[in-house]
Amino acid sequence: MAQRTPVAVLISGSGTNMAALLYASRAADCPYEIVLVASNNPAASGLKLAAAEGVATFALPHKGMDRRDHETALDAAIRKSGARYVALAGYMRILTPEFVAGWDGRMVNVHPSLLPKYTGLHTHERALEAGDGHGGCTVHLVTAQLDDGPVLGQTAVAIQRGDTAETLAARVLIAEHQLYSRCLAALVSRATSPEHLIGEVRSRALALPEADEVLSHGMPCFGIIKGKKFAYVSNDHHGDGKVALLVKVSGPDEQAQLIENDPARYYRPAYFGDGWIGLRLDLGDTDWDAVGSWLARSWRSVAPRKLTSLIDAADAF
Known part of the structure; x- marks a missing residue:
């Protein structure tokens, strides 16, 4: 089997999308492997999951630190791991343009809406308020502008009668878990195609x-x-x-x-x-x-x- 592309995943909480990426990487034909899970929250439960699965972890709280100093330490940990790509999976910090530029074309994110609709937060509430027929999720390359990078893939999720933001979010999360690993695999494969x-x-x-x-x-x-x-x-x-x-x-x-x-x-x-x-x-x-x-x-x-x-x-x- 060809050598797999090393990927670092950044999380701030439970890391369910990180887990989806990790378990997808266990398939014999997956072209990437997760080599590091890093967080700005040492209490993030996703760190425990990653460690239990034998994946290296890194945690550094951002409170009390200069943003650039925090990102410098984070970037150093990612590069030390050998990662060639970075996947954001519920990382709740806006990254500086300088940090993003260092991973230009090699940093991805999953967002719970059908971009360009509903950048930022409260996406499900906004879709319901607008009377949309579908919510969904988008995997995109990360750029300096929030939720604005080139789209790698999208999945639409039907909004049902009586949906709340919570019920819609639960179904969209299932779609995220399916879409993210496929888009990441396609991206890293493209880099050596x-x-x-x-x-x-x-x-x-x-x-x-x-x-x-x-x-x-x-x-x-x-x-x-x-x-x-x-x-x-x-x-x-x-x-x-x-x-x-x-x-x-x-x-x-x-x-x-x-x-x-x-x-x-x-x-x-x-x-x-x-x-x-x-x-x-x-x-x-x-x-x-x-x-x-x-x-x-x-x-x-x-x-x-x-x-x-x-x-x-x-x-x-």
């Missing part, structure tokens, strides 16, 4: 001026139309087991320095020589802004002067 990774590179490479794509030696290859190539995507090329972006560098010194600084991520691609570097995309924590910068730099190294001059002139304005 060759098709997804190639698509992410393609969208960035073809956004560059006069860029096109061909197939070269079985690899997607990007270059200037009728010109030189500036990037390849290697997918298990010659059986190396890697999905990687190959881009141009200044020469052997830069290539060696990159590999020395981060040998897990950078490597010398076979058959490409000293002017190229391999950047692993399949480690589960790809910085896509950095990938975009690498592509732009590599494009500039092969683009004709008339193109780069136009870009420079546009940037000057």
Whole structure:
């Protein structure tokens, strides 16, 4: 079985969604594992459940602490656990933009409404007051704006005659338990899927001026139309087991320095020589802004002067 992606879960109370994620992870085909359950409430009963199931826990009360100091300690504990993703499961603290940015695209939350309806609290009461036919839940990526990240999945739950906020909440919670694990599994799988990774590179490479794509030696290859190539995507090329972006560098010194600084991520691609570097995309924590910068730099190294001059002139304005 492939190695599972490590996930940390943040809770503040009973942690029923954490438990749902944890028990779903025990399935043989689940692509993630829970490596840490952390809380701002040392009395949270979910911590006891996690410990009983053999999962590491971390608790640090936020009262009396500076918010950033608390988040720094929390972030350090998450990273020490080896987690590559963070799942919020009833974590009742609003996280700062700085904390969220550190897990951009790798932090998820489940919210008890059909977003964009009813962000924040009292979602079931608001759905009932509005006369809605359905309540429901949403799993979404976390951004700095409350309950506003890209939606990964939703489940609608019918509102029945005579429902109260409590009875509706109970059914929505069942839906949350089903939806959250499926969305988390899909998200972590996407991060190492060759098709997804190639698509992410393609969208960035073809956004560059006069860029096109061909197939070269079985690899997607990007270059200037009728010109030189500036990037390849290697997918298990010659059986190396890697999905990687190959881009141009200044020469052997830069290539060696990159590999020395981060040998897990950078490597010398076979058959490409000293002017190229391999950047692993399949480690589960790809910085896509950095990938975009690498592509732009590599494009500039092969683009004709008339193109780069136009870009420079546009940037000057």
